[in-house]
Amino acid sequence: MTALSRGARALFLLGAAVFFGLPLLWLLLAPTRTADDLTTGSPLGFGSLGNVGDAWSHLTSYNDGEITLWIGNSIVYAAASVALALLLCVPAGYALAKHDFAGRRALLTLSIVTMILPPAALVLPLYLEMSALDLTGTVWSVILPLSFYPFGVYLAFLHFQANLPDSLLDAGRVDGASELRLFWSVAVPLARPAIALIAFFGFVRCWTDFFLPFVMLSDDRTFTLQLGLMSLLQSTGAVNNSSGFADLDIHQPEAALAGLVACAPLLIGFVLAQRFLRTGLLAGAEKG
Amino acid sequence: MKTLTTPRPPAVAATRPVTSSDRRRSPRTAAVWILVGPYTVFLVLFGLAPAGYALWTSFVDNGSFSGGRDWAAVFHDYRLGDAAAHVSTYLLLWLPILLLTVLSLAFTLHARPGRTTSALQLVYYLPGAVTGSAAALLWLFMVSPDSSPFAPLLKLMDVKSATDALSGGSVIAVLTVMGVAVHAGGWIVVLYGALNALPKDVLEAAQVDGASAWRTMWHVKLPMVRTYVAFVLISSFASGSQVFVEPTVLSTGAPGQISPTWSVNQLAYTYATQDGDFGKAAALSLAMLAVGVLAAWIVITRTRMYATDSSDSR
Numbered sequence A: 001m002t003a004l005s006r007g008a009r010a011l012f013l014l015g016a017a018v019f020f021g022l023p024l025l026w027l028l029l030a031p032t033r034t035a036d037d038l039t040t041g042s043p044l045g046f047g048s049l050g051n052v053g054d055a056w057s058h059l060t061s062y063n064d065g066e067i068t069l070w071i072g073n074s075i076v077y078a079a080a081s082v083a084l085a086l087l088l089c090v091p092a093g094y095a096l097a098k099h100d101f102a103g104r105r106a107l108l109t110l111s112i113v114t115m116i117l118p119p120a121a122l123v124l125p126l127y128l129e130m131s132a133l134d135l136t137g138t139v140w141s142v143i144l145p146l147s148f149y150p151f152g153v154y155l156a157f158l159h160f161q162a163n164l165p166d167s168l169l170d171a172g173r174v175d176g177a178s179e180l181r182l183f184w185s186v187a188v189p190l191a192r193p194a195i196a197l198i199a200f201f202g203f204v205r206c207w208t209d210f211f212l213p214f215v216m217l218s219d220d221r222t223f224t225l226q227l228g229l230m231s232l233l234q235s236t237g238a239v240n241n242s243s244g245f246a247d248l249d250i251h252q253p254e255a256a257l258a259g260l261v262a263c264a265p266l267l268i269g270f271v272l273a274q275r276f277l278r279t280g281l282l283a284g285a286e287k288g
Numbered sequence B: 001m002k003t004l005t006t007p008r009p010p011a012v013a014a015t016r017p018v019t020s021s022d023r024r025r026s027p028r029t030a031a032v033w034i035l036v037g038p039y040t041v042f043l044v045l046f047g048l049a050p051a052g053y054a055l056w057t058s059f060v061d062n063g064s065f066s067g068g069r070d071w072a073a074v075f076h077d078y079r080l081g082d083a084a085a086h087v088s089t090y091l092l093l094w095l096p097i098l099l100l101t102v103l104s105l106a107f108t109l110h111a112r113p114g115r116t117t118s119a120l121q122l123v124y125y126l127p128g129a130v131t132g133s134a135a136a137l138l139w140l141f142m143v144s145p146d147s148s149p150f151a152p153l154l155k156l157m158d159v160k161s162a163t164d165a166l167s168g169g170s171v172i173a174v175l176t177v178m179g180v181a182v183h184a185g186g187w188i189v190v191l192y193g194a195l196n197a198l199p200k201d202v203l204e205a206a207q208v209d210g211a212s213a214w215r216t217m218w219h220v221k222l223p224m225v226r227t228y229v230a231f232v233l234i235s236s237f238a239s240g241s242q243v244f245v246e247p248t249v250l251s252t253g254a255p256g257q258i259s260p261t262w263s264v265n266q267l268a269y270t271y272a273t274q275d276g277d278f279g280k281a282a283a284l285s286l287a288m289l290a291v292g293v294l295a296a297w298i299v300i301t302r303t304r305m306y307a308t309d310s311s312d313s314r
Helices: A003-032 A035-040 A049-060 A066-098 A104-115 A119-132 A140-147 A150-163 A166-174 A179-190 A192-208 A211-216 A225-236 A252-279 B010-015 B026-059 B069-075 B078-111 B115-129 B132-142 B151-156 B170-196 B200-208 B213-224 B226-241 B245-253 B264-274 B278-303
Strands: none
Touching: A003 A049, A003 A252, A003 B078, A003 B115, A003 B132, A003 B170, A035 A252, A049 A066, A049 A252, A066 A104, A066 A140, A066 A150, A066 A179, A066 A192, A066 A225, A066 A252, A066 B026, A104 A150, A104 B026, A104 B226, A104 B278, A119 A140, A119 A211, A119 B026, A119 B264, A119 B278, A140 A211, A140 B026, A150 A192, A150 B026, A150 B170, A150 B226, A166 A179, A179 A192, A179 B026, A192 A225, A192 A252, A192 B170, A211 A225, A225 A252, A225 B132, A252 B115, A252 B132, B026 B069, B026 B278, B069 B278, B078 B115, B078 B170, B078 B213, B078 B226, B078 B264, B115 B170, B132 B170, B132 B245, B170 B226, B170 B245, B200 B213, B213 B226, B226 B278, B264 B278
16 A cells, blocks of 8 residues: 555545544533533533533432433343344344245345334334233333344344355254254354344444334333433423423533433443454354 | 245246255255244234234224325325425435445445554444434534534535524535434444455455455455445435434424424324324325335345355355
């Protein structure tokens, strides 16, 4: 690589980093500033850490610290949905990529159809289904629909299709391994990076999903973090000054802090999942 | 469910070229259904059943067949034309820019993987992690020239206030920038992961043959991740034609600037939540689905995405 092209590459990546990074840098600094300073001060100014503490105590003063309850709920819903989703979609993606069976095309087609179905069409029937099963308001009304994750099936399908050589499976068959054993002992260990990726995106989906819990849950003690924060911020008018009542000290810095709290687990999850993506476990698998 | 378990008609099987996977079909059916069975149950319960019910309610009102009344009402809604025009313009702008951003960044990162790659991927992902009210707050400040770190850029585009940025023709530019910032990071991670999982010996062979970085990307790497690019295209087309989050987020912060029925999907939500008319919401959602499925079908047949034999998918 010449010095010129290396420089151009660095400049391109850095420019993109500024474009994607600046909004988050602003959000990171916002809780340290006052609401007035946000609109009049310099765009990337730093206020004080004391302001962050104040903002947090304002957030937790809502219904005796209900925010911690929401964080706990979100973790439970997301962990259960992701675990169940992985159990469903990794084997399915593998079978769809590596076996030809009656109904394979139908499954692939119906999966993509449900994947691109607008949520507006699904959520109300799901609500009726859950209420017919007498599950609305329970954790299952959120966990079960979220663990149906066709996007994850597609990621698994694409991964096994492109990266798991048939010859590797045939070698296992010659050694007398059963089909299920091949999946568990050959395919799954080699697919760890892909599984981490599916788990990460599944987690993002469960963590950020708003409409499903919004429809299913009515008791605010069962709310997810997204749902709770939205109702907290909207009832206090932190984002939109024209609505809400002002008896709670919830303003723009508090909204920014709430946003950071809500996206922190995603960023941690990203860093954890990324460790697997770098390793390139499959390199030379067929030769070895 | 029945169509899933009926065996493929022999005539169809006979006309297909015999591949290695045909040989090992029948004895393994049991194992295959242990693998896909649980997912299939969930697909029926939480995908097909609700979708089927939505289709049913779009044709049936209060227990009696209403014909295409809901569908006709939707297509005669004066708001639909505007919403469809907004969404088409958005797609024309956003989809090519998104695809170009995702491809160029993923390939540039992969050309020379290093320690900084992971850090950069995280940075590219950051705007996608901010959702809900926080996103509304964030993006309103980003388009306000007084407080935005992008102020010089906004002034260059002659934007004097947030209201300026969210009115008239510039709203589509703001939504496009926001849409790219929010969605690009996730796809960069997917594509980079796909590139990273490619067999190293093929890439080394290209290098030994003296292929330039550009040629390796264009003639070796891109064809090998073709199915992933197809997947990005299908998903992004669907999510773009159903754009909901970006206009909603901006309109919650600046009421009156962006219509609550700006996009087609927002109109469907309005039917369901404001009017309580689920038949119309379902009809419009299914119409959006039809557009997405048509696009998906074109991409899938063009890229032979469903091929099982790994040698013919390359």
